[in-house]
Each structure stands twice: as C-alpha cells, then as structure tokens.
Amino acid sequence: MHAAEVDQALALPPDEALDVLARLPEGQWFERKSGRVDPKDLAIPLVALANAEGGCVVVGLYDGTVDGVPPARVNALRQAAQDFTRPVVRARVEEIRLSDDRCVLLLRVDPGEAVHETAKGDVYLRIGDESRRLGFAQRQELEYDRGSAPFDGTRARVGVDELDPIEVGAYQQAIGSSSPDAMLRARGLLTRDREPTVAAYLLFARSPQMLFPNAHVRVLRYTDVDRGTGARLSLDDDADIRCEGSIPQQIDRAAHEIERLLYRRRALSASGRFEASGIVPRDAWLEGLVNAVLHRSYSMVGDHVRVEIFPDRVEISSPGRFPGIVNPDRPLDISRYARNPRIARVCSDLGIAQELGEGIRRMFDEMRSRGLTDPVYTQTQSGVRLVLSSLDMLPEEIADQLSPGARQVLDVLRSSGRPLGTGQVEEAARIARPTAIRHLQKLQELGVVVWEGQSPKDPRAVWRIS
Known part of the structure; x- marks a missing residue:
C-alpha cells in the first residue's frame, strides 16, 4: 500500500x-x-x-x-x-x-x-x-x-516560500490533505518553528542544487567495456548528462536519459518476434536508480549519484555506505531501513517507490526472468555500487558446484567489466592469494572463466569470464 x-x-x-x-x-x-x-x-x-x-x-x-x-x-x-x-x-x-x-x-x-x-x-x-x-x-x-538524527529531518535554513507552490499543491492533492501546511507537518517536512526540513527542500524546492550542488544524477555512456583514462577515455560524445531539479524531477529525467542511451540487442520477445530491447530490463535499472536517489547520503558533499552505461552492463553508484544492519553480500535478506525516512515516505505517496525489500526482490526477478546474472552490490569506503550485467546466468548444474567463496570471486570478475590478474582478484575480493587461486581454478575447471597468459609466471596474465 x-x-x-x-x-x-x-x-x-x-x-x-x-x-x-x-x-x-x-x-x-x-x-x-x-x-x-x-x-x-x-x-x-x-x-x-x-x-x-x-x-x-x-x-x-x-x-x-x-x-x-x-x-x-x-x-x-x-x-x-x-x-x-x-x-x-x-x-x-x-x-x-x-x-x-x-x-x-x-x-x-x-x-x-x-x-x-x-x-x-x-x-x-x-x-x-x-x-x-x-x-x-x-x-x-x-x-x-x-547515532544522530536522520539528516533529511534537519533544518534546511530556508523559508517556506523557497518551496514550489505548484509541486506542494500537487502533493497535497495526492494525499488528500486539507492544507499545504497540514500536509507538510503530517510528513515531518516542517520543523517545530515552521521551517522546511532538508527533505522538504530536496523534494519541493525549485532548484535544490542551490544549497546541495551534488544533489543530482549524472548519466554517462561509454563506448567500451572499460572506462579508460586520458586519451583512451571511452566516454561517448554528448553522453554525459546531469539531471537536476527536485528529487522526483531528477528520477524522471534520469530515467528518460537512461532509456535513450541504453545499449540494445535483438532478442526473441513475448510476441514471438525478434525485437530490439535494452541489455538490462527497464524495471531492474529503474529500481536501482530510485533506490540510489532515495537512500543516498545527502549529508556527504563532493559526490553525486552516477549511472554509467557500458556495452555489457549498467553501473549505479551512490554516496553513503549501507547501514550496519544491511549485509551487501546477501541483498535479498536486506531488512527495510531508510537513511532518509521522510524522503522515502513522500516518494511512496507519489508512487515513485515501494518497500525497499520488495524492490530489490523485483530487481532480481527481472534479471532472472531474462536469464541474466544476479545484480551485484559492492561497498566502497564511501558509497555503494550496483552492477546490472547483461551476462547470462550460470546453468543450475554449475551454480550448485560453486562455494560461496567461488561465487564471490565470480562476482568480482563480473562487476569489474574487464579481465583481472590474480592479484587484482585477491585485492578486490579481500582474500588470501592461495584462496583466490583455488577459487579461480575451480571456476576454470567448470568452464566459467578462462586464463590468458604466455606462461605460468607471466605478470600480465589475466582471468576473464568465459
């Protein structure tokens, strides 16, 4: 509901x-x-x-x-x-x-x-x-x-007149409130001194970027599976777009740009015909986008939500680590916890978001229904990254033979989007080198990964997904 x-x-x-x-x-x-x-x-x-x-x-x-x-x-x-x-x-x-x-x-x-x-x-x-x-x-x-009050409930240090009356009025009508003031108070969007909270400003201000310049979504498309650097940067011309405005406007604009820039391939559709479709299902990347915008840390300055589109995957990054009660290695077991409870509730009122756990399950279901590998969450020092890959899912008879450690190594290779050396796998998976080698050899034995090198001691040898 x-x-x-x-x-x-x-x-x-x-x-x-x-x-x-x-x-x-x-x-x-x-x-x-x-x-x-x-x-x-x-x-x-x-x-x-x-x-x-x-x-x-x-x-x-x-x-x-x-x-x-x-x-x-x-x-x-x-x-x-x-x-x-x-x-x-x-x-x-x-x-x-x-x-x-x-x-x-x-x-x-x-x-x-x-x-x-x-x-x-x-x-x-x-x-x-x-x-x-x-x-x-x-x-x-x-x-x-x-340890401290949710940031979206703190004072934004602006007046109510900074909120767009058209957006506020539309929301008031959506929830059937008697007045704008009653509506804002009912959702905790005003302080006791009748000042807008950070949530109210991000949701209804004409230009929230005036106070929060990093509160936007950046959509980028690359021409290669690797980003590259310097002269080898693979960023597509005219494919670096900033989506600004209020939170609902950011999500709408970013969704439009992702739909436009997403790589496509011909596949057999439900109609029985071969039709062009995105490499990743729309419901999967849209859920990832909404979660990134709603649950990011708005108190962290210097970073923003990024959606990076590659020929073989979509990566969505957002500032702020998972809360401690969430285990990113088991996303289907995530309990509901909203870093920005006021923002999450208003967006649910507007039909933008549903319950957190339900959305993640739907994302997994969409990927699996297309025969694609499961979404992969990784946590960095300051944020969370979601990888939605266009790689096919492993056959069940192979998946049953993989230990949790081997699955973790496979996720590292999948989320990287490029071949990795043994040392890089060891570092990314945070495991000992002998353990990394054992898991990689098991994956090689099952035909999941391929080793490429000139000799066993080749320093430039890499592992890639088969």
Missing part, C-alpha cells in the same frame, strides 16, 4: 473513513489495533514505526469492524508513548468520535532521532506489516546507524 492511502481515507466523512481504514491492508506505515489493546502492547508498534520511517496506528478497529475505544481507556492509550517508550516516541493523537461515547484514536508517529525501546527494554523495527523485535547484534547496529 502507499502511505497516502491512509490520508486519503481520513479526508472522507467519518463513517466512510473508518470503513476504508478497516479494510486497508496493514503495511510499512500503517497498523490497526483493537480498542481493547493494552497500552504496553500499543507501545510496540509505536517504537517500531519510530525506529523506521514513522507512520500511523489506528486504535479502535479490529477484524474489519469498528470496536472503538471506551471513554475510560482513552487517556491511558493517549499516554502510551509517554508511559511505555524510551526515549518518548513523538506521536500526535487525533480522535474520530463515534455515535456513542466511544471513539477511534489515530496516532501519527514521527521518525525517531534515536533508537527507541519499550519500557521492558525491547527494540522493534517496522519491516513490511510486522513490528519485528531486534536481537542484540541488530540492535547494536541500529544504534550505531542512528
């Missing part, structure tokens, strides 16, 4: 709003609780949402019906955050009165500026439609990543 669906429901008359909310599926930003819920139990989704991207908890809906909150329980539930969360979760409470003395409570939770826990000391994180309790190691990593 999109986060905007809750706000759209609340814009309806009370009876209709409750009927819609009772039927909406629970998800990343929305949960229902019965009016009989214990305040201690209500603290769990409050903590989970605050540790993720915020959201709404509706109390008084159960099993598709409205059971309401009795008058005697209203105050205890309103004070659940104050009494049972540490540090106190910031939650604004609204009431929808029913025909009798009961009411339905709506608790709007803001993204936290630190790691929140329940009164028992348990830490929860919202992942999809679950409030998942974190183990000791996961909690440590979350505390490390939340």
